[in-house]
Amino acid sequence: KKKFQCVFEGITKAGNPTLLNQMYTELYITEGGTAEVTDEHEVRQIEIASRKPDRRETTIRQEDIFKASPGRDEPIRTVLTKGVAGIGKTVLTQKYTLDWAEDKANQDIQFIFPFTFRELNVLKEEKFSLVGLVHHFFAETKEAGICSFEDFQVVFIFDGLDECRLPLDFHKTTILTDPRKSTSVDVLLINLIRGKLLPSAHLWITTRPAAANQIPPDCVSMVTEVRGFTDPQKEKYFRKRFRDEEQAGRIISHIKTSRSLHIMCHIPVFCWITATVLEDVLETREEGQLPETLTEMYIHFLVVQAKVKKVKYDGGAETDPHWSPESKKMMESLGKLAFDQLHKGNLIFYESDLTECGIDMRAASVYSGVFTQIFKEERGLYQDKVFCFIHLSVQEFLAALHVHLTFINSGLNLLEVKQPTFWLLKLFNTPTLQSLHQSAVKTALQSPNGHLDLFLRFLLGLSLETNQTLLRGLLTQTGISSQTYQKTVHYIKERLSVNLSAEKSINLFHCLNELNDRSLVEEIQQSLRSGSLSTDKLSPAQWSALVFILLSSEEDLDEFDLKKYSSSEEALLRLLPVVKASNKACNLSESGCKDLLSVVSSQSCNLRELDLSTNSLNDSAVKFLSASVKSPHAKLNVLLNVCQLSEENCEALSLVLSSQSSSMRELDLSIKNLQVSGLKILFAGLQSLNCELNTLLSGCNLSDRSFEVLSSVLSSQSSSLRELDLSNSDLLDSGVKLLSTGLKRSQCTVETL
Incomplete structure (x- = not known):
């Protein structure tokens, strides 16, 4: 412990640029607890993250990384922590070890063995037993004569899976259970991660997102993610770095004017680079222009x-x-x-x-x-x-x-x-x-x-x-020559006229920014400000500019209303990237619904609320909606104004409600004619053990038989309903009596009527 304390204090005092304000680095449990793997460039991931200020995940401190959350039965053995380069993963593991070494946390742990894949790569051709590997890196354990770790509480940290050059093949590896038997380092690691070796040990593995899928999901107890600086934390960093309030204010304002710089400041290391540069520029040029x-x-x-x-x-x-x-x-x-x-x-x-x-x-x-x-x-x-x-x-x-x-x-x-x-x-x-x-x-x-x-x-x-x-x-x-420069700009605008993915178009606009050409964007911004934007006449390049502006806006993309731009199917298709980044979508054209619903099941979609009040969905569309909402990636938890539900549609929606992967929390059935048979099917879904719906809105003409069915839902032990809104229903005395029967049962969870 004394050795670790000395080593890590030395690292901290050395001023390593990645060790930035450890208090800012936050760890989040990802929704669903699975390793969502993306192979996209990390700048794209940062741009997506910058458009999602509303973080609904649970925050945990690094010292509690192996402590089970309330309601979790099984113990946590292996934690996989994701995060883009420079976001603070290594700092987090170092802080965890340092706090233990200084007797500040986790004193029930006897040993923490921090490894990096950078170091393990060097041993690619050598053979070790698990005990031998520990002795090789931590000579003190060998000197103390410790040759067995089964009776100790041990934590292994493996930092930087994305840097691993060992052949980690989890499908073709010999099973090894003896910690004293020698083998190659990759076989040793695989058996340790699988729990064949030292199953009582805790493992913490860190990685960049692109490499997260190297570890099979069944080997991971919990997935966490290090998120970078939020906007307030960016400001806090610069105000702490620049004590002069006027200077700090100028720097913060400048960074906000450049979307590229503001997005990159999500990464702590980039904040350090930016501060280093701006400090020099301000010292050497009193009124010098700051880098844009x-x-x-x-x-x-x-x-x-x-x-x-x-x-x-x-x-x-x-x-x-x-x-x-x-x-x-x-x-x-x-x-x-x-x-x-x-x-x-x-x-x-x-x-x-x-x-x-x-x-x-x-x-x-x-x-x-x-x-x-x-x-x-x-x-x-x-x-x-x-x-x-x-x-x-x-x-x-x-x-x-x-x-x-x-x-x-x-x-x-x-x-x-x-x-x-x-x-x-x-x-x-x-x-x-x-x-x-x-x-x-x-x-x-x-x-x-x-x-x-x-x-x-x-x-x-x-x-x-x-x-x-x-x-x-x-x-x-x-x-x-300016001619060369103009030809490059012209070529990029030509490429924007071809149908490109939103991500590729956005990067080309960032390229134009690097070339100091903002003509396309300024043209659309002017039209938006004057209210003269006519989407009927937009070229593909101008559509791309509109998407870039909406996604780059500092305003939270809370609600996307198609009516503001057009009600055409083309408009919806062009603006789907904006829908993906929004929290709520409404006034969507019926013809474009199928394209929209494919977005709902996308891994990067942020849509939480969908308003279908202007749509008349046919059976196939509702089935497609149901399949999309059931996707493990879907985050949709509010579905408003589902109209014209047939019995077949009710069955499809009922399956959504009872699906274990469904995130639905609120359902609005503001419709005119819903048959009792359809209600029974729908309410069967509400009674499922997996259903987590807590708000039901209904403006339909419920009959006595319908209230009888609803009453049975309310008194069901598995019902999760917290709010029931019948404000537009034709409630007769008989309906109230039937409803009351369900409401007064001890199992009823309704809190708001």
Whole structure:
């Protein structure tokens, strides 16, 4: 414990940029407790998260991670914690261990063994028993003669599953139950995670979302997610960093004006990068213009680090040129490493990775020593050193810079995987920057998961003359013709005229922002402000601009009303991404309902309330609705004004209510004629043990027989109804008597009538 306390206090005092205000990092239990896996670029995930300020999940503290929540019977053995790069997963596990080491929490635990997959990767070719692995990393246990952990309360932490290079095959692994028997590290881990080895131990695994599915769901007791800064927490961070209230206010206002910067500040590490840059800009230029785009922000960040190196390590003055020949060579090497390894999907680098890029271990240590806030060396607590960039976005920026520099200096387009005829073509055609940009846009659009989205924004942003001026000294050639710039803008607008997915269109608009072209967006904004927007005449590019504006708005997307724009099916189809991000949808066209309902079952859909008061749904549409609402991903919990229900529709809706995966909490049956047979079928669903509906609204003409059925629902032991609204029903004395019979039963849960 003393050793851990010393180690982690050292990490904290070192000022590691990821250790930012631990009090802000919050852990949330994800709805449903399952690992929803997405392979989308993390910037897309952050953008989606930024549109969902209403967090309904349960918050838990890291010290309570293995404590079962109220109503949970089975103990928690394995916790899987997701979170994008730089969000604070490692900090969370370190804080958990430090609090234990300082006797602040979890004193019932005898041992905590924190491992990182970075360290375990080094042992890929070696064999250990579980006891031997613990002895290898934690020599104190071996010295104490501890060779059995069955009688202790033990927690294993495995940090960074997404960085694992071990072949974790859960389907073809030998079963191992003896903790003293040696095998490969991957077999050891699989049996530990499956509970075959040391089943009494607790396991905490952290990962980026894209790798979460490497662990089978039946091996995970609970899934949690580290969410980044909320908007108030972003402000709190900058006010804490900048004590001058006026300066802090100016910085916060500036970040809010740039949607790209504001979204990225969701990540604690980006807040640190932003603060580092803005502090330098405000100190060196009294009335200097603050960076407005991501590219500009990262260029400033690079320049700040070059200045630090020049002054701190080279003995230069603040006024000296930032880029010495040595610094340029370092940055070129790091850029090549960033691009080559990004292409392979590697975010951490071992000796073999460095050698491939022409960097030896000694040089890498020098780079990490002088560019400490860009590239870092990590020895781990017990193992050989590995290297990484401080954040994925920094690697993406340097990769884009490398591609840009290579093209400017040699005319070589690195995005073309094979160019056997390149030099032959160069004899007849001089490659242009425009051709590089076009190939980059094409390549990014072909990526189904947006893995080149941020890289593309940086690459295009680097072509701006203002940004090239900032990089003077690193770039040997500056100045790009306005004609080239305009051709790139024109090409992007042409691509926006093709039917693209919402995510791809949104990224192209971010690309236009990086190129300082906001003409399309400003045109639609002007029409919205003046109330003269006519959706009948919008081009595909203008539709995309409207979607971008609505999704980028700081206003909470609480209710989507199609009438504001159009009641046509085309309008609904074009605006489906906005519907997905909204909490409530109403005034939808009947013809577009099927398309809408497919959205309801989407994993990323945020829709909680659906108002069908203007729709006359036929049987097939209701069946489709029922199937969508039953999806494990559906978050819809309010269904209003379901009209013209046939007996067949009642059966479909009843199955929804009784489905274990249904999230329905409120149902409005404001209809005119509902047959008793239909009511019986529907109310059968309400009596199901799985039904969690707590509000029923009904304006239909209920007969005495209908009230008799409703009465039996109210007195059912499994009923979860809390509110019953019969304000538009024709209640006769006989109906009141029948209703009262159900209401007075001890099993009745109704609180509001």
